[in-house]
Amino acid sequence: xxVPARRPTDLWHRFxxxxxxxxxxxxxxxxxxxxxxxxxxxxEWAPSxxxxxxxxxxxxxxxxxxVDPKDIDITLDNGNLVIRGERRWEKEEKKEGxxxxxxxxxxxxxxxxxxETADPENISAKGENGVLTLTIGKREVSKPKRISIQ
Numbered sequence: 001x002x003v004p005a006r007r008p009t010d011l012w013h014r015f016x017x018x019x020x021x022x023x024x025x026x027x028x029x030x031x032x033x034x035x036x037x038x039x040x041x042x043x044e045w046a047p048s049x050x051x052x053x054x055x056x057x058x059x060x061x062x063x064x065x066x067v068d069p070k071d072i073d074i075t076l077d078n079g080n081l082v083i084r085g086e087r088r089w090e091k092e093e094k095k096e097g098x099x100x101x102x103x104x105x106x107x108x109x110x111x112x113x114x115x116e117t118a119d120p121e122n123i124s125a126k127g128e129n130g131v132l133t134l135t136i137g138k139r140e141v142s143k144p145k146r147i148s149i150q
Contacts, residue, residue, distance in 0.1 A: 010113060013113065014144075017111065021046060045087070045105070045106060045107075045108050046108055046109070046110060047062045047063050047064045047083075047108055047110065048062070048063045049061065049062045049063075049083075049110055049112075051112065056137065056138055057136060057137050057138055058114070058118060058135075058136040058138070059133060059134070059135055059137055059142055060081065060083075060112065060134040060136070060138075061131055061132070061133050061134075062083060062110065062131070062132040062134075062135070063130065063131060064085070064087070064108075064127075064128030064130060064131070064132050066087055066130065067085055067087045067130075068088075069088070071085045071086050071087070071088070071129050072084075072085035072127075072132065072136065073085060074125055076114075076120050076123060079113055079114050079115075079116065080111060080112070080113060080114070080120065081111070081112045081113075081114055081134070081136075082109070082110070082111045083108075083109075083110045083111075083132070084107070084108065084109045084110070085107070085135075086106065086107050087105050087106065087108070087109070088105065089104070114136065116141050117139060117140075117141055118136050118137075118138065118139075119136065119137040119138060119139040119140045121137075122136065122137030123136045123137070124137065
């Protein structure tokens with residue numbers, strides 16, 4: 001398996017993503033349950049994602065159940081794949097008793113740095129059974145050339 005070349009900023013971006021995920025998970029453990037108007041507060045969440053490299057393509061599979069495809073925005077710019085969207089909270093009025101929900105709702109955002117072998121002209125997305133699957137083709141890239149000193 002060929003290891004893609006890394007830019008000096010990749011480590012910093014990875015740290016930022018890990019730190020963001022840590023702070024989001026802390027918010028999920030100790031959430032503020034109600035906003036100022038007494039309504040259930042929404043919070044940011046991040047869907048679980050698998051990234052798979054195959055011989056001729058990359059697969060990105062995100063678990064996003066209950067999200068309408070029209071509420072998902074996918075962009076690819078300068079090797080950065082961004083998946084963002086929103087899982088909407090369906091408000092339900094209960095006069096007696098209480099309601100409990102453990103499903104995360106609100107905005108989500110995931111960003112991935114793709115290797116230079118990812119082909120931005122050969123990408124497709126499909127949603128099925130709550131899983132968003134992105135297929136990104138591979139392209140040939142020029143190999144480094146050794147230059148001798150005379």
